[in-house]
Amino acid sequence: MKIAVLGTGMVGQTLAGRLDELDHxxxxxxxxxxxxxxxxxxxxxxxxxxxxxxxxxxxxxxxTFATATEHADLIINATAGVASLGALAAAGAExxxxxxxxxxxxxxxxxxxxxxxxxxxxxxxxxxxxxxxxPTAKVVKSLNTMSCKVMVNPAGVPGDHLVFVCGDDTAAKVxxxxxxxxxxxxxxxxxxxxxxxxxxxxxxxLPLWLSVMQKLGTADFNFAIARA
Amino acid sequence: MKIAVLGTGMVGQTLAGRLDELDHxxxxxxxxxxxxxxxxxxxxxxxxxxxxxxxxxxxxxxxTFATATEHADLIINATAGVASLGALAAAGAExxxxxxxxxxxxxxxxxxxxxxxxxxxxxxxxxxxxxxxxPTAKVVKSLNTMSCKVMVNPAGVPGDHLVFVCGDDTAAKVxxxxxxxxxxxxxxxxxxxxxxxxxxxxxxxLPLWLSVMQKLGTADFNFAIARA
Numbered sequence: 001m002k003i004a005v006l007g008t009g010m011v012g013q014t015l016a017g018r019l020d021e022l023d024h025x026x027x028x029x030x031x032x033x034x035x036x037x038x039x040x041x042x043x044x045x046x047x048x049x050x051x052x053x054x055x056x057x058x059x060x061x062x063x064t065f066a067t068a069t070e071h072a073d074l075i076i077n078a079t080a081g082v083a084s085l086g087a088l089a090a091a092g093a094e095x096x097x098x099x100x101x102x103x104x105x106x107x108x109x110x111x112x113x114x115x116x117x118x119x120x121x122x123x124x125x126x127x128x129x130x131x132x133x134x135p136t137a138k139v140v141k142s143l144n145t146m147s148c149k150v151m152v153n154p155a156g157v158p159g160d161h162l163v164f165v166c167g168d169d170t171a172a173k174v175x176x177x178x179x180x181x182x183x184x185x186x187x188x189x190x191x192x193x194x195x196x197x198x199x200x201x202x203x204x205x206l207p208l209w210l211s212v213m214q215k216l217g218t219a220d221f222n223f224a225i226a227r228a
Numbered sequence: 229m230k231i232a233v234l235g236t237g238m239v240g241q242t243l244a245g246r247l248d249e250l251d252h253x254x255x256x257x258x259x260x261x262x263x264x265x266x267x268x269x270x271x272x273x274x275x276x277x278x279x280x281x282x283x284x285x286x287x288x289x290x291x292t293f294a295t296a297t298e299h300a301d302l303i304i305n306a307t308a309g310v311a312s313l314g315a316l317a318a319a320g321a322e323x324x325x326x327x328x329x330x331x332x333x334x335x336x337x338x339x340x341x342x343x344x345x346x347x348x349x350x351x352x353x354x355x356x357x358x359x360x361x362x363p364t365a366k367v368v369k370s371l372n373t374m375s376c377k378v379m380v381n382p383a384g385v386p387g388d389h390l391v392f393v394c395g396d397d398t399a400a401k402v403x404x405x406x407x408x409x410x411x412x413x414x415x416x417x418x419x420x421x422x423x424x425x426x427x428x429x430x431x432x433x434l435p436l437w438l439s440v441m442q443k444l445g446t447a448d449f450n451f452a453i454a455r456a
Contacts, residue, residue, distance in 0.1 A: 115425070121350040121432070159454035164436075193439040197343070201436030204349070208392075208429030211421045212453060220456035225440060226387035228448035 004029050004072035006065060006087050007079040008036050010047040011104070011148040015078055016060055017053070018152035022182055026060045029068030031090060036062060069095035074102065074175060075137075081107035081126050082119050085133060096137040100172040102179070103127045103199075104143040104151070106206050115210055118203065127199035131168070138172035140165060141199035142180065145209065147219035154184045154222070161222035162191050166198035191225075232257050232300035234293055234315050235307040236264050238275040239332070239376040243306055244288055245281070246380035250410055254288045257296030259318060264290060297323035302330065302403060303365075309335035309354050310347050313361060324365040328400040330407070331355045331427075332371040332379070334434050343438050346431065355427035359396070366400035368393060369427035370408065373437065375447035382412045382450070389450035390419050394426035419453075 005016040006029040020026045028050075030036040036050050043049070054062060069075050069091040079087040084105045088096065107119040107126050120126050127141040142165045143151045150157055163185050167173045177190055193201070205223065213219050233244040234257040248254045256278075258264040264278050271277070282290060297303050297319040307315040312333045316324065335347040335354050348354050355369040370393045371379045378385055391413050395401045405418055421429070433451065441447050 115428075117351045122435075123345045157454050157456045161454035166439075191440070191443065193443055198436075198439045200343075201433075201439045204432040205429075205436050207350075208426075208433050211394075211426045211429045212419070215419065215421055216453075216455065218456070222454050224452040224454045225444075226385050226389035226450050226452045227444065228385050228446065 001025065002071055002073045003027070004068035004075045006030075006068065006075065006077050006091070007105075008050045008062075009043050009078070009080070010045055011151075012078040013047065013050070013053045014148035014152055015076055015104075017057055018183065020057055020060050027068040027072065028060055028062050029065040029087075029091065030062060031065065031087070033062050033064060065091040066095055069099070072099065074100045074179070077101060077103045077105050077130070079105055081105040082109060084126060085129060088130060088134060093134060093136075096134045098136055099138065100169075100175045101130065101134070101137045101139045102143070102176050103130055103139055103141050106144050106203060108206065115207060118206065121204055122200065125197075125199040125203045127166075127196050127203070131196055138167065138169040139196060140167035140169070140172050140176040141196060141202060142166075142176055145202050145205050146222045149220065150222050152183050154186075154189065157220060157222050159224060160189065161224040162189055164191050164193055164198070164202045166193040166196055166202065168196045229253065230299055230301045231255070232296035232303045234258075234296065234303065234305050234319070235333075236278045236290075237271050237306070237308070238273055239379075240306040241275065241278070241281050242376035242380055243304055243332075245285055246411065248285055248288050255296040255300065256288055256290050257293040257315075257319065258290060259293065259315070261290050261292060293319040294323055297327070300327065302328045302407070305329060305331045305333050305358070307333055309333040310337060312354060313357060316358060316362060321362060324362045326364055327366065328397075328403045329358065329362070329365045329367045330371070330404050331358055331367055331369050334372050334431060336434065343435060346434065349432055350428065353425075353427040353431045355394075355424050355431070359424055366395065366397040367424060368395035368397070368400050368404040369424065369430060370394075370404055373430050373433050374450045377448065378450050380411050382414075382417065385448060385450050387452060388417065389452040390417055392419050392421055392426070392430045394421040394424055394430065396424045
């Protein structure tokens with residue numbers, strides 16, 4: 001499948017790398033490819049410069065948001081949540097039309113320090129904002145409730161932990177669930193919460209995720225649900 | 229222990245009933261005891277009128293918020309979150325001074341229908357608001373991330389699910405953890421997330437809790453964390 005991964009940070013690199021291993025035709029989208037290639041300093045969390053990662057992933061191409069999405073069958077939003085609407089606007093409405101947009105971003109706002117708040121929460125969500133900005137796109141929210149390492153290797157965390165999925169288009173959710181299965185998620189680990197409004201709940205879990213990460217001293221965990 | 233349970237709804241009844249079974253000296257606090265006793269209609273979720281419950285729990289007394297808290301060693305806020313600050317103000321600052329206040333309320337705002345939003349979220353929490361309003365009280369947030377049935381019977385849900393605890397006073401958290409152990413929570417099931425600011429995260433999990441409840445068709449579940 002032709003997949004555009006928007007975002008060149010740790011999440012984008014991790015997703016793009018794994019999807020490339022799975023033999024998808026992956027293009028990474030960025031605002032300014034020349035600037036991304038020229039950057040020599042590590043990103044947040046010690047992520048290597050994109051050029052270093054690119055050298056290890058020669059089949060993956062880097063292009064503008066518009067070029068990456070134009071040729072994609074499925075688009076993954078792995079940009080920072082506070083920059084996502086701008087990135088998707090730069091991609092161009094015509095390049096998102098009718099396409100599945102898997103949004104895994106979180107609107108973490110670090111402008112007041114740690115712990116961050118969310119720039120969108122409670123009465124709205126980033127996923128719904130993206131859907132409203134691109135009404136013909138088929139937005140599915142998923143994978144945003146865990147570290148990117150767990151996203152692409154769920155078996156790395158033992159037990160029956162979950163990935164939540166929500167969206168207003170059933171076919172788009174089926175497409176995303178197919179991708180999740182390829183990433184290693186068992187069918188029983190995929191919990192469809194219904195329409196895209198449920199993204200409010202999954203996006204709002206991030207502050208708790210951060211508290212748990214601080215408490216455990218690791219991001220190698222995931223939420224699960226015990227049922228009677 | 230002398231415990232005041234503020235709130236006469238389903239959560240208050242369930243907590244007060246279980247603590248009475250555990251031989252604590254329980255007083256339920258309400259705004260207007262006469263009005264509470266006179267009410268003959270079931271509450272939200274089909275909760276029986278308090279008078280019916282009271283007849284089955286003759287050792288539990290009903291009194292004003294002020295009288296209930298005045299004689300209590302530990303106070304449990306089981307009022308509706310949107311009414312909690314008012315209830316605690318009615319209790320009187322002098323009756324909360326130096327005492328442990330276990331806050332298990334959630335600020336669900338149903339004024340715009342279902343699903344509810346939260347009346348406080350993201351950059352503040354109800355627990356922190358209570359702490360600011362009563363600076364000498366020792367506020368601990370816990371138990372708010374599950375149904376009241378699970379609160380008092382964690383073994384009713386199989387598996388290693390969790391109860392989160394946070395607060396700024398260590399002794400108060402120890403007191404609350406002691407109560408949680410009596411309610412049936414194993415030591416390993418109690419996750420201390422640190423200071424009271426972590427209540428933002430645990431309160432913000434409610435929209436996801438509601439989505440999962442709708443999906444599963446039951447409230448007999450609880451959050452868990454799978455760890456590598």
